[in-house]
Amino acid sequence: MATAYEAVYIVDATLAEDQVKTTVDKYAAVITKANGSVEDTDIWDPRKLAYEIKGYREGRYIIVNFLGDGACKNELDRIFRISDDVIRHLIVKQDPKADRFPSKTRAAEQERRERDAAARAAAVSLAPQPVTDLGTPSSDEKEAGTEDEATEE
Template identity: 40%
Template structure:
């Protein structure tokens, strides 16, 4: 694990999801990180926030979560893949921390 780097991901899920569904989604993302060799350092649930613009011509709000983690490239690939195929996640970003 010599290539472990520090990253953070911020993702937004649909505002019409229940609290249980949102918690399950956050757990799902954490599981993707840990099951692919990553290590979750901190989870910060920001809650419901207003979006700067409408997404998909219908969402004006979204539930945001920030996760700080350590990972290697295969973990990032798996995380990006999960973001792409999960319709409930309407926006996401992964940034390397220094």
């Protein structure tokens, strides 16, 4: 029976998108070669690391959820340890109740944030604009004032 694992690894933040994709594909191939299956991959934007690791101050986190047996996990761990392109890695066994598809959750959260920001921007644009000049009446007010004076006489 296959066990659910989550692998998190950090690569250099200065890598181009195609280089990151190549790196992700390389480790996905290691999983599939070891009779595992990749369920979900989530690539984060570059982030500042909490402390310097192997001379790096920034890194790009990659989260991979996969199914496999212990040998698959051990092989991936071995490859991570000997690879120069991985700054740090961690592989954990997932709780059955855990979110198996974090990239979909993160995409939905990002979409919600964008909708909220658009709603706030729309609310600001619909808010009444402050009156800047209260001292001079508009031309409509001047005409209305003269008609009122004429009807009083």
